[in-house]
Amino acid sequence: MKEEVLNDDSGAHLPLLFGRVLDGEGGGRPIDWDEVQRWNPTAAEPVLWIHLLRTHLGVQEWLEDWLELTEPTAELLTSDATRPRAFREGHSLVATLRGINFNPGAEPEDMVSMQLWSDGVRVVTLRRLPLQTPRIVCNEIDSGMGPNDAGALVTALTEHMIDRMSHSIIDMNDMIDELEDETIGNDTGEMLDKIVAVRRNCLALKRHMSPQHEALTSIANSAPAWFEEHDRREIAETIARLRRHLDDLDISKESAVVLQDDIRARAAANTQKTQYLLTIVAGIFLPLSFITGLLGINVGDIPLAAPGSHGFWIIVLMCLCIFAAEIMVARRLKWL
Incomplete structure (x- = not known):
């Protein structure tokens, strides 16, 4: 009305x-x-x-x-x-x-x-x-x-x-x-x-x-x-x-x-979970980054740098072994 x-x-x-x-x-x-x-x-x-x-x-x-x-x-x-x-x-x-x-x-x-x-x-x-x-x-x-x-x-x-x-x-x-x-x-x-x-x-x-x-x-x-x-x-x-x-x-x-x-x-739990995963990933790749960085410096007498030594493949195999070992340790410690 x-x-x-x-x-x-x-x-x-x-x-x-x-x-x-x-x-x-x-x-x-x-x-x-x-x-x-x-x-x-x-x-x-x-x-x-x-x-x-x-x-x-x-x-x-x-x-x-x-x-x-x-x-x-x-x-x-x-x-x-x-x-x-x-x-x-x-x-x-x-x-x-x-x-x-x-x-x-x-x-x-x-x-x-x-x-x-x-x-x-x-x-x-x-x-x-x-x-x-x-x-x-x-x-x-x-x-x-x-x-x-x-x-x-x-x-x-x-x-x-x-x-x-x-x-x-x-x-x-x-x-x-x-x-x-x-x-x-x-x-x-x-x-x-x-x-x-x-x-x-x-x-x-x-x-x-x-x-x-x-x-x-x-x-x-x-x-x-x-x-x-x-x-x-x-x-x-x-x-x-x-x-x-x-x-x-x-x-x-x-x-x-x-x-x-x-x-x-x-939201805080999701953020913590994401940060946790990033920390694990960073921890896994830190030794690998250290090795590749160390071997990538431009100075003389770098190991496995001589022609015919297959240094690249050896370093790749070494990194894979380290990566596998880190995964096993992380699983055993229940980080993953």
Whole structure:
């Protein structure tokens, strides 16, 4: 589903990417920017959700005026401070969460942040870069299978954000398994580059996801009263799932380290084997080189140099005998 970027009368883009009014039964209807300004909760339409582009000019001022937020809170919701965190402010919940960046050309460790504010009646989410999680939840609402209140909406957003992380973690695990199957007969340098990329992704995801674990725990423990008990249980399940993802990242990182050490050990063993063979060959040919070099000096009285003495063939036969003797000694000493 494409985000619905609304326009005002002048044609300038408004901050509203899309909005939905929940009907309390899992469904909802779209709402435009003008209606957002006039909206009030009713029994038939108890919750409003709007998804905003936080980089739009005037968003912070609008949040302060319409939601009556304090300046620090409005600044937090529109700033580039994207470290995951969550806290309660009166009867409202304020949170910054991160999700995997699945935009074209992005790497898994490139995280996308989403700011969230809710007072139990209105839910406001904000983003800078496209994030697929809000679109998924919006599709569920349009199909009548979405959340029915603000707490369930916050829970659905966090659940989908964490679930999508599992795809990147599974992909990294599959890549490690493939690399383990390809360790023999492949370019060592290329494989080491792939393993380094996996380790870098694991470290980056772990660095970003650990604060997210703390943020979700804060939501579960200190959310306002409108965040009901079943919502807290759902958040607890999401926290447990995130904890498993963090453990999987640790396993993937350790597997990559073991595989990297194994490849380097094999490469070192192959190098040592080659050096060993070259040393044996050099040791075998050293006496032969000494004899031929000694007899090849250009001075008088060189033995077997007289015409008719068959010196060349005698030297060849002598070198062959020395070579055979060296081979026998090397075999007996188990050098070959």
